[in-house]
Structure formats: structure tokens, C-alpha cells
Amino acid sequence: MxxxxxxxxxxxxxxxxxxxxxxxxxxxxxxxxxxxxxxxxxxxxxxxxxxxxxxxxxxxxxxSTLFTMDKSNGKISWQLKDQHVELNCKVILHAQIYFEQNLVIILSSEKQNEKVLKGFALDGTLLFVNQPPQGFDFNYLSISNNQPSVVCDGDKAHTDSYNRNRWHFIINNQTGEMTRGNLAH
Structure with missing residues (x-):
């Protein structure tokens, strides 16, 4: 319906x-x-x-509420059947739930100017913690080719002849391995 x-x-x-x-x-x-x-x-x-x-x-x-991200109190929560799952994060930059992949991804700042990407199973189990790819900086979470992605800005060595440096990195939902995909806007 x-x-x-x-x-x-x-x-x-x-x-x-x-x-x-x-x-x-x-x-x-x-x-x-x-x-x-x-x-x-x-x-x-x-x-x-x-x-x-x-x-x-x-x-x-x-x-009913399926997912909530609240940067002001550092909490991310969602429903898994009859179970309420809640995570506390120091500095949340972005968070998203990917229902089809049974995955929650959080982009946070652990230390000053150090961004990390964390992936959690829907039961709250930590699956991976990753740093940005070499020469790139995490920007925001997205979807590319129907898969979870993180958009990253590249340094000068990762800028093309049209001055484009923003790329989708497809995230493996089990390992967190990131594979460079399409240009992002």
C-alpha cells in the first residue's frame, strides 16, 4: 500500500x-x-x-520510528523487530541506516580532525572501523549503485583535469572495505 x-x-x-x-x-x-x-x-x-x-x-x-540520529545528544537508535538498539557516539557527523544491507553506518570524529567510518549490524554489533582512503577525506554518507557509499573529497593528487575531486566509495557491508566508484556531486 x-x-x-x-x-x-x-x-x-x-x-x-x-x-x-x-x-x-x-x-x-x-x-x-x-x-x-x-x-x-x-x-x-x-x-x-x-x-x-x-x-x-x-x-x-x-x-512508528524506525531510525533516529541526534547529533546534539550523541545518540543513534533504531528498531530491530521488538528490540530497541541505541548507540552513543562522541561527535556524530552523519549516520544512515541501510535496511536492505542490514547495516548502520556512522561517520564520526573521534579526535580533532580525525574522521572514522563505523559499520554496525542491526543488532548493534560493531562490524568495522575504517579511516578514509589514502589521499581522501570523508565527507558524507550516501548510496551509489544501490549500495552504501561514503562520499570523499580527494587531495590535489586525486583531482581530475576538470577539478573534480569528490568520489563515491562503495562500502562492503561486512568488512567495510571501500572501493572507489563514480564521481559524486
């Missing part, structure tokens, strides 16, 4: 829709964006002061 009557109300910072004959309305403090992903079957809401992506919420079509 699809969502009907999806509406983002920026003035009241709420999102509403109908699903299976039920009306759902959710309000989020400092929310500035909401959209629906029919392919992956969730609603995503972004919130934060001055349009900063401080919180991300993934909501199922029936209105």
Missing part, C-alpha cells in the same frame, strides 16, 4: 499522511524538511537549528 495525502507543514513543523485508512501526524522541534520514499517505504524528517541537520528521523508508513 502507498501513502496518501502526504503533507509537510513547515509552519507547524509537522508531517502528516494517511496509510491503510489511518491518519498520521507527527511534529518535530526545529524540523525544516520532510519527504517520502515510496521505494524504501519510509518517511524521512530532518530537523535542527538554522537548517543544520542535527536530527534525522525515519518513520514507517504506519507512523
Amino acid at each position: 502507498d501513502v496518501e495525502n502526504f503533507k509537510w507543514d513547515s509552519e507547524n513543523q509537522n508531517v502528516s499522511w494517511s496509510f491503510n485508512g489511518k491518519s498520521i501526524i507527527k511534529t518535530f522541534h526545529n524540523a525544516y524538511f520532510a519527504s517520502i520514499n515510496n521505494q524504501r517505504q519510509y518517511v524521512i524528517v530532518e530537523a535542527g537549528q538554522n537548517y543544520s541537520q542535527d536530527q534525522i528521523y525515519y518513520l514507517s508508513f504506519d507512523g
Whole structure:
């Protein structure tokens, strides 16, 4: 079934829709964006002061919370069947859940100017911790070729003749090994 009557109300910072004959309305403090992903079957809401992506919420079509990232309190949480999984991270730069790969990836800053990529199984088990590829710096998480990816900015040695240096690195969901893929925008 699809969502009907999806509406983002920026003035009241709420999102509403109908699903299976039920009306759902959710309000989020400092929310500035909401959209629906029919392919992956969730609603995503972004919130934060001055349009900063401080919180991300993934909501199922029936209105339950599937995934939450909150940079302000350093917590990332999600539902795994009837189990609530929560992780604490010092400095969260970005986090994303990849339902199809049963994976949560966190981009964080462990020490000043040192970014790390951490991968967790949906039960909360740490699968990998990686540094950026040589000559690159982690930027943000994404999807490329239907696989988890991290977008990295390259140094001068990794800039092409058109001054493009931003690449997707496809992440192996078990080992965290990163393989350079397509250019990113």
C-alpha cells in the first residue's frame, strides 16, 4: 500500500499522511524538511537549528520510528523487530541506516580532525572501523549503485583535469572495505 495525502507543514513543523485508512501526524522541534520514499517505504524528517541537520528521523508508513540520529545528544537508535538498539557516539557527523544491507553506518570524529567510518549490524554489533582512503577525506554518507557509499573529497593528487575531486566509495557491508566508484556531486 502507498501513502496518501502526504503533507509537510513547515509552519507547524509537522508531517502528516494517511496509510491503510489511518491518519498520521507527527511534529518535530526545529524540523525544516520532510519527504517520502515510496521505494524504501519510509518517511524521512530532518530537523535542527538554522537548517543544520542535527536530527534525522525515519518513520514507517504506519507512523512508528524506525531510525533516529541526534547529533546534539550523541545518540543513534533504531528498531530491530521488538528490540530497541541505541548507540552513543562522541561527535556524530552523519549516520544512515541501510535496511536492505542490514547495516548502520556512522561517520564520526573521534579526535580533532580525525574522521572514522563505523559499520554496525542491526543488532548493534560493531562490524568495522575504517579511516578514509589514502589521499581522501570523508565527507558524507550516501548510496551509489544501490549500495552504501561514503562520499570523499580527494587531495590535489586525486583531482581530475576538470577539478573534480569528490568520489563515491562503495562500502562492503561486512568488512567495510571501500572501493572507489563514480564521481559524486
